Amino acid sequence: MTDKPKIPAIDLKQLQFYYQSGGWQLNLPGLTLHCGQHLFVRGVSGSGKTTLLNLLCGITRPVSGELYVNGQPLHQLSSSARDSLRAKHIGVVFQQLNLIPYLSVLDNTLLSSHFAGQNKTDSVNRAKTLLQRLGLQQDLWHKPATNLSVGQQQRVAIARALLPKPTLLIADEPTSALDSDNRDAFMRVMLAEADANGCTVIFVSHDQSLTQYFHYQLDMQQLATGVQPC
Amino acid sequence: MLMKLARLSLWNRRGTVLMTWLSLTISIALLLGIDHLRTEAKSSFTSTVSGTDLIVGARSGQLNLLLYSVFRIGNATANISWPSYQRIIKHPQIDWAIPISLGDSHRGYRVMGTNTDYFSHYRYANSQPLVLAQGKPFEQVFDTVLGAEVAQKLGYKLGEQIELSHGVGAVSFSQHKDKPFTVVGILARTGTPVDQTVHVSLEAIEAIHLDWQQGAPMPGRQLSSEQTLAHDLTPKSITAFMVGLKSRMATFTLQRQINEFKNEPLTAILPGVALAELWQMLGMVENLLLLISLLVLLAALVGMITTLLASMKERQREMAILRAAGAHPWYLFVLIQLEVLLVTLLSMLSAAALLFISLYLLQDKLAADFGLFISLQIVQLTSLYWAGAILLLSAVLATIPGVLAYRKALADGLTIRL
Numbered sequence: 001m002t003d004k005p006k007i008p009a010i011d012l013k014q015l016q017f018y019y020q021s022g023g024w025q026l027n028l029p030g031l032t033l034h035c036g037q038h039l040f041v042r043g044v045s046g047s048g049k050t051t052l053l054n055l056l057c058g059i060t061r062p063v064s065g066e067l068y069v070n071g072q073p074l075h076q077l078s079s080s081a082r083d084s085l086r087a088k089h090i091g092v093v094f095q096q097l098n099l100i101p102y103l104s105v106l107d108n109t110l111l112s113s114h115f116a117g118q119n120k121t122d123s124v125n126r127a128k129t130l131l132q133r134l135g136l137q138q139d140l141w142h143k144p145a146t147n148l149s150v151g152q153q154q155r156v157a158i159a160r161a162l163l164p165k166p167t168l169l170i171a172d173e174p175t176s177a178l179d180s181d182n183r184d185a186f187m188r189v190m191l192a193e194a195d196a197n198g199c200t201v202i203f204v205s206h207d208q209s210l211t212q213y214f215h216y217q218l219d220m221q222q223l224a225t226g227v228q229p230c
Numbered sequence: 231m232l233m234k235l236a237r238l239s240l241w242n243r244r245g246t247v248l249m250t251w252l253s254l255t256i257s258i259a260l261l262l263g264i265d266h267l268r269t270e271a272k273s274s275f276t277s278t279v280s281g282t283d284l285i286v287g288a289r290s291g292q293l294n295l296l297l298y299s300v301f302r303i304g305n306a307t308a309n310i311s312w313p314s315y316q317r318i319i320k321h322p323q324i325d326w327a328i329p330i331s332l333g334d335s336h337r338g339y340r341v342m343g344t345n346t347d348y349f350s351h352y353r354y355a356n357s358q359p360l361v362l363a364q365g366k367p368f369e370q371v372f373d374t375v376l377g378a379e380v381a382q383k384l385g386y387k388l389g390e391q392i393e394l395s396h397g398v399g400a401v402s403f404s405q406h407k408d409k410p411f412t413v414v415g416i417l418a419r420t421g422t423p424v425d426q427t428v429h430v431s432l433e434a435i436e437a438i439h440l441d442w443q444q445g446a447p448m449p450g451r452q453l454s455s456e457q458t459l460a461h462d463l464t465p466k467s468i469t470a471f472m473v474g475l476k477s478r479m480a481t482f483t484l485q486r487q488i489n490e491f492k493n494e495p496l497t498a499i500l501p502g503v504a505l506a507e508l509w510q511m512l513g514m515v516e517n518l519l520l521l522i523s524l525l526v527l528l529a530a531l532v533g534m535i536t537t538l539l540a541s542m543k544e545r546q547r548e549m550a551i552l553r554a555a556g557a558h559p560w561y562l563f564v565l566i567q568l569e570v571l572l573v574t575l576l577s578m579l580s581a582a583a584l585l586f587i588s589l590y591l592l593q594d595k596l597a598a599d600f601g602l603f604i605s606l607q608i609v610q611l612t613s614l615y616w617a618g619a620i621l622l623l624s625a626v627l628a629t630i631p632g633v634l635a636y637r638k639a640l641a642d643g644l645t646i647r648l
């Protein structure tokens with residue numbers, strides 16, 4: 001399942017972050033996830049979920065501590081190096097409105113491989129396969145993204161996130177706009193595709209019932225206790 | 231992909247983009263049009279007369295003399311007597327002279343009395359001689375040679391009979407009805423006021439006024455065309471004359487001699503100098519117009535940037551998605567620059583088209599009403615400079631929303647603030 005077993009997908013030590021304006025701060029003593037291990041991050045809004053995601057994606061840099069994604073020291077890299085690392089190794093899925101409205105489904109999917117600098121023809125072929133596996137049939141590929149239902153849009157977002165074969169898939173409450181049937185279908189298809197690609201999923205939600213899908217969980221209110229198995 | 235993003239993003243906001251495109255098109259067309267008119271007017275002005283060393287008329291300002299003798303604008307204050315003319319042209323330094331007698335018109339076009347030296351010595355633009363497109367120079371008293379535009383506009387052909395009017399208005403109450411002229415020649419187009427002139431001989435001018443006195447026909451003394459021919463048709467006076475010298479070195483000497491002519495007060499001007507002075511006066515207005523159109527362009531560009539800035543808010547989601555997919559903030563900056571350049575480029579193309587069409591439609595009217603001969607050749611070196619400057623300016627202005635997108639992308643990270 002994993003083609004790079006030695007290097008952890010994510011490895012962080014004594015991660016600390018706070019804003020210059022002061023007040024609130026984020027402390028995370030340690031977290032190590034190997035490829036294919038999925039983490040559920042739980043927390044109410046304001047608990048620092050978004051900050052944690054920004055740190056993991058390399059959008060913001062930690063104030064202190066060490067953060068490795070796929071063995072690369074994110075805390076030391078320049079912002080453009082972090083951007084290209086994100087393009088190649090990290091896929092992101094938002095809560096909703098993941099797609100650029102004026103691009104077709106296929107072009108939305110291809111965005112990630114474009115930024116990762118991957119071969120266009122290969123990417124198109126892979127994108128088509130991925131979309132098909134995610135239940136998005138050929139007749140939808142050239143439609144504008146806005147014509148799709150929310151559930152379909154979220155699946156396109158998964159396809160885009162997985163297209164450059166990332167090490168890490170970060171999902172920020174991707175199911176919050178879905179009803180329970182759609183939500184369960186979405187969780188299954190997302191995790192199945194992640195597993196097929198040997199990809200680690202970090203999933204943020206306040207929906208306790210979703211913990212059943214994950215190997216580990218992290219409670220934002222009790223960061224000191226660290227990662228717990230589910 | 232970058233190009234596709236820019237293109238489709240613009241298409242997605244086509245409502246506001248269309249308005250921006252419209253305002254930019256109009257302002258760029260205005261700017262290029264004014265610049266084009268400026269250069270064309272200048273070359274049209276300076277190419278009206280060439281090879282003529284001096285223009286001599288009754289004592290007046292040099293602009294007035296230039297305007298009525300070359301541009302057929304305005305009127306002479308006084309005439310030159312025929313004996314004075316005869317005396318001056320005997321000067322050893324004078325190679326040739328073209329007498330000009332003005333004051334009549336034909337349906338709004340000025341009539342110019344002259345002699346056949348006009349056809350052999352008059353030069354315009356880069357020393358180009360007049361060429362007859364059809365027919366021959368006038369030989370008989372009641373022959374006329376038409377300028378290209380007169381013939382074209384009024385639909386005259388060789389052999390047709392036309393009547394002249396006294397005075398220079400488009401509608402004249404006193405006609406020289408009893409003495410029709412025959413069209414014997416039509417000149418090729420020159421792009422100068424020559425095109426709008428009806429040429430007759432000096433004798434003809436004398437003949438049609440033979441039975442007139444003090445600007446009105448004398449009752450009971452009307453003469454037919456045939457009767458006039460029996461009279462002595464040597465002109466008593468002319469309005470002005472053009473002089474070509476054997477050596478240009480003598481220009482200033484001769485000018486001074488004419489200006490100090492004892493028998494009557496005369497003025498001799500150097501057409502080149504007078505044209506330059508005229509251009510300087512007009513140039514002020516043109517520069518002002520250019521400045522105004524520059525400001526209009528700036529306003530349109532600022533308008534475009536304003537709409538872009540306003541759209542940045544609704545495009546935050548788009549920017550965040552691109553960021554999450556791995557785009558560097560620099561990429562967003564380039565995307566916005568590209569959008570601006572696309573709109574500007576498109577506007578420039580449509581502005582050129584708009585300008586071309588308007589000029590095409592207005593060309594004849596400008597020539598007829600203002601004596602401005604505007605070519606349709608709008609793509610010139612200066613217009614390319616302008617195009618470059620407009621693109622550069624829009625790129626500079628686009629850095630404002632570009633930098634904003636860049637900084638917002640850094641600050642907001644992956645959060646989508648709606």
